[in-house]
Amino acid sequence: MKNKSNVMKNSFTLIELIAAMGVFSILMLVMLSFFDGAQRAWSNCINRGQIYENARVAMDLITRDLQCAYYEVDKTPFWYKGYTSYSGASDEMYNQQMLAFVAVTSVPPSDNCNSKICEVKYQLYNYDASFGGLDPKKEGWLMRSATGDRREDPVGSGTYVDNVYSALNVSGKLNYYNNFTVSKDGAPTATTNVFTANSASSEDFQKVIPYVTKLEFISYYRSVTPATWLPPSVIEIAPDLVGDGASYPLPASTYKMTFPYSVRIEISLLDQVAWTKWKAMGGKRYVDSSGVLVDSGNATAEDFRVKNERIFIKTVILGERGQN
Known part of the structure; x- marks a missing residue:
C-alpha cells in the first residue's frame, strides 16, 4: 500500500495535464508564428532582391553597349524614337520608346559573327489586350x-x-554605314533602312528582363554656345520623334541623326509576386494609338503599382567623339 500511495502522489492530475498541454500549444503557436514571419520576410527579401538583380542586368547591358557605341562623324546613325502612334495590328507593340545605335557589343547575336560591331536596339514590349495579334507572354519584357x-x-x-547589305547581298540586314534612313517597318524596302521600329531591318528582338512597367530614354546633346546640356526637345530632331510611321531619308547634307553626349535611362520594375497581383487587379500600362503612355485607369491597381515598383535611373556619359 505504501508503494501504491507513492505512485499516486507522483502522477499528474487531469487539470495539470491540460494546463501543460495548453502551455505547450502556446509555445508551438509562438514558434510557428515566428517561423512563418521569418519565411515571409525571407520571401520578401528574395522578391525585392529580384527587382534589384533585374535592374542591374538591364542597366549593365545597356550601359556597356552605350559606352561601346561606334561613332564616325556623319557616317553612323543614332536613333532615339519617342512614344509613337502606330495603329496597325502588327505594329502597336512597337509604340514604346526605342534606342537604336551601332555598338561594339560584348553580346553579339551569335558566336559565329566575325565582328562585334552590331546594330543594337532596346525597347519595352508594348501590350494591351485590345491590341490584335500581340503576344501576352511578352508583356512587361x-x-x-x-x-x-x-x-x-x-x-x-x-x-x-x-x-x-550590299548590291550583291540585298537580303543582308547590317547596313549602318552612311545610312540615316529610319522608319516603322522599312517600307518600301526594308533592308535599305538602317533602323526600323519592327524587325524588318534587324534580327528579332530577344527577351532581357521581365516585370518592367516603364522604360524611358532621354538623349542629351551639348549646344556649342553656350556649352550647356540640352534634351532632344530643345534641338531640331523632329524626325526622331514624329512617330507617324513614315520613312525618313536623312542625308548628312540636310540632317544628321546627332550622336548624343549622354543618355539618361529610366526603368521601373515590379517583382514577380507584385506583378501577378497587379495584373490580377486589372493593372496595365501601355502606349495607346495616340502615342500616349497610359495606365489601366483602375485606381486600386495603380496605387498598388506605385507603392511596389522601384524606379532606377542612370545617366551614361558618351563624351566627346566629334559630334560637333
Missing part, C-alpha cells in the same frame, strides 16, 4: 535586338551566311 555580320539561314539550321 525589356527587349533587345542585335544584328551582326552573320546570320543563321534558315533559322535552326546551324548554317550561317553573310548578313552585310
Whole structure:
C-alpha cells in the first residue's frame, strides 16, 4: 500500500495535464508564428532582391553597349524614337520608346559573327489586350535586338551566311554605314533602312528582363554656345520623334541623326509576386494609338503599382567623339 500511495502522489492530475498541454500549444503557436514571419520576410527579401538583380542586368547591358557605341562623324546613325502612334495590328507593340545605335557589343547575336560591331536596339514590349495579334507572354519584357555580320539561314539550321547589305547581298540586314534612313517597318524596302521600329531591318528582338512597367530614354546633346546640356526637345530632331510611321531619308547634307553626349535611362520594375497581383487587379500600362503612355485607369491597381515598383535611373556619359 505504501508503494501504491507513492505512485499516486507522483502522477499528474487531469487539470495539470491540460494546463501543460495548453502551455505547450502556446509555445508551438509562438514558434510557428515566428517561423512563418521569418519565411515571409525571407520571401520578401528574395522578391525585392529580384527587382534589384533585374535592374542591374538591364542597366549593365545597356550601359556597356552605350559606352561601346561606334561613332564616325556623319557616317553612323543614332536613333532615339519617342512614344509613337502606330495603329496597325502588327505594329502597336512597337509604340514604346526605342534606342537604336551601332555598338561594339560584348553580346553579339551569335558566336559565329566575325565582328562585334552590331546594330543594337532596346525597347519595352508594348501590350494591351485590345491590341490584335500581340503576344501576352511578352508583356512587361525589356527587349533587345542585335544584328551582326552573320546570320543563321534558315533559322535552326546551324548554317550561317553573310548578313552585310550590299548590291550583291540585298537580303543582308547590317547596313549602318552612311545610312540615316529610319522608319516603322522599312517600307518600301526594308533592308535599305538602317533602323526600323519592327524587325524588318534587324534580327528579332530577344527577351532581357521581365516585370518592367516603364522604360524611358532621354538623349542629351551639348549646344556649342553656350556649352550647356540640352534634351532632344530643345534641338531640331523632329524626325526622331514624329512617330507617324513614315520613312525618313536623312542625308548628312540636310540632317544628321546627332550622336548624343549622354543618355539618361529610366526603368521601373515590379517583382514577380507584385506583378501577378497587379495584373490580377486589372493593372496595365501601355502606349495607346495616340502615342500616349497610359495606365489601366483602375485606381486600386495603380496605387498598388506605385507603392511596389522601384524606379532606377542612370545617366551614361558618351563624351566627346566629334559630334560637333
